[in-house]
Structure formats: C-alpha cells, structure tokens
Amino acid sequence: MLANAMKPLRRAAALALVATALALSAPAAMAQSTGPYPGNPTTTTPQPTSAVIDLGLKPLGAKFTVSQCGFLPGTIVRFVVNNVVITPDVVVDTNGCVQETFEISPRLVALGRPAGLRLLAATGLAAPGTNVQVKVNGQAITVGPIGSVVTSVATGTGSNGASRTVQVKFTVVKPGTTDTSGLARTGTTILRWSPLGAGLVAIGYLLVLVTRRRRDAEAI
Structure with a gap:
C-alpha cells in the first residue's frame, strides 16, 4: 500500500521537473529567435565629386572637344574658363555628359587696341599681338601670352545628387614661327629682303669692276 501511495507523488514530481525544464528553455528559444533591436536607421549623405582632365600642351590653331x-x-x-563665365549654360545629356569645344586662334592678339592703332595696323605699322585668344563653345576670351594655362571648371549636379566639378586644363604653346600680328609690317618686310638686296648690290659691283678692268686692258 505504501508503494501505491508513492505513485501519485512520483508523477507530481515528474510533472514538476518537466514544467521546470520547459520554463527554463522558453527564454533561450525566444532569445535565439529574436534579434537585437536595430535602433534608429542610419542615413548616408551623398558627397560632392570631382575630376581633373589634363590635356597637356595644345598649339596655336588647335581645335578639340572635351566630353x-x-x-x-x-x-x-x-563653365567658367580663367574666371570668365561661358554663356549659355549647358544641359546634361541622357548619358550624364556635357561637351565643351575649344578653338585656339592661330594668331596672337593685342589687348585694347585703340582707333589710332587700328589705322596703323591697316598700313602695316601696328605692334605685334602678344596674347592668346581661345573660343570656348563659341565665346572668345583672351587668356594671356604664349605659355598661359587655360583652366575650365564645369560645375553642376552629380549623378548621386550632390555637387560635381570637372576641371579641364591645358597649356598653349607656339608651333614654330608664327606671325603674331595678323597684319603685314613694313619693318619685317625690309628685314626679310635685306640679304637679297645686299647680294644683288655685291653682284652689280663685281660686274662694274670686271668691265672697267677689261676696258683698261683694251686701252693698253
């Protein structure tokens, strides 16, 4: 009878152990299935972008387009070229690109030439030009003497929504001997023909000298 009386107690103890085990395992299962609270979502602000295109040396008379x-x-x-705003502004195409066309004048120009100097230029007496002239998208600007650096800065909105700048630069060089005035000059013409004139005079003198010697010989 004692054994029969212990059976309910054993069952109760077994149920208690099972309940305790379930109670202990439940928080662990919840901890495994539930991740940590992510907190506030982080946002990334687009950053400005830039690029530099160095074209090196470009001679007088060069024409080229930069994408x-x-x-x-x-x-x-x-576009701003050597602190000069180029107008009008340009619309970006579907590929995200703009085109900038450069045309370097083959001749140097003079700055601020008054009316009196224009009259002298017409007669070939004007002073030579000393400055490089460049057309950017059709707009002419003067950038300085041979050896000047032309710097163009394109400013707009980048593909990421932030500001974007692209810098294009090149140095203007002189390809050989170039007539820098664009007009004929009397002084230059005289210097050009002086050696030929001196040679003709020398030949004439020799002919006269030979003729005189022949006459003297015939007279003897």
Whole structure:
C-alpha cells in the first residue's frame, strides 16, 4: 500500500521537473529567435565629386572637344574658363555628359587696341599681338601670352545628387614661327629682303669692276 501511495507523488514530481525544464528553455528559444533591436536607421549623405582632365600642351590653331561626364541627366552645368563665365549654360545629356569645344586662334592678339592703332595696323605699322585668344563653345576670351594655362571648371549636379566639378586644363604653346600680328609690317618686310638686296648690290659691283678692268686692258 505504501508503494501505491508513492505513485501519485512520483508523477507530481515528474510533472514538476518537466514544467521546470520547459520554463527554463522558453527564454533561450525566444532569445535565439529574436534579434537585437536595430535602433534608429542610419542615413548616408551623398558627397560632392570631382575630376581633373589634363590635356597637356595644345598649339596655336588647335581645335578639340572635351566630353565631361558623371553629371545628373537633365540638369544644368556652368563653365567658367580663367574666371570668365561661358554663356549659355549647358544641359546634361541622357548619358550624364556635357561637351565643351575649344578653338585656339592661330594668331596672337593685342589687348585694347585703340582707333589710332587700328589705322596703323591697316598700313602695316601696328605692334605685334602678344596674347592668346581661345573660343570656348563659341565665346572668345583672351587668356594671356604664349605659355598661359587655360583652366575650365564645369560645375553642376552629380549623378548621386550632390555637387560635381570637372576641371579641364591645358597649356598653349607656339608651333614654330608664327606671325603674331595678323597684319603685314613694313619693318619685317625690309628685314626679310635685306640679304637679297645686299647680294644683288655685291653682284652689280663685281660686274662694274670686271668691265672697267677689261676696258683698261683694251686701252693698253
């Protein structure tokens, strides 16, 4: 009878152990299935972008077009060349690019030539030009003497929504001997023909000398 009386107690103890085990395992299972609270979501602000295109040396008379990309299609890009704003602004194409055309004048120009000097230029007496002239998208600007660096900065909106700048630069050089005035000059013409004139005079003198000697010989 004692054994029969212990059976309910054993069952109760077994149930208690099972309940305790379930209670202990439940938090662990919840901990495994539930991740940590992520907190506030982080946002990344787009950063400005830039690029530099160095074209090296470009001679007088050179014509070329530079494609500058990485901009947001449909937005506006402004060019500033050696602190001069080029107008009008340019619309970015569907590829995110804009085109900038450069045309370096084959001749140097003079700055601020008054009316009196223009009259002298017409007669071939004007002083030579000393400054490089460049057309950028059709707009002419004067950038300085031979050896000057032309720097163009394109500013707009990048493809990431932030500001973007692209710098294009090159140095203007002189290809050999170039007539820098664009007009004929009397002094230059005289110097050019002086050696030939001196040679003709020398030949004439020799002919006269030979003729005189022949006459003297015939007289003897």
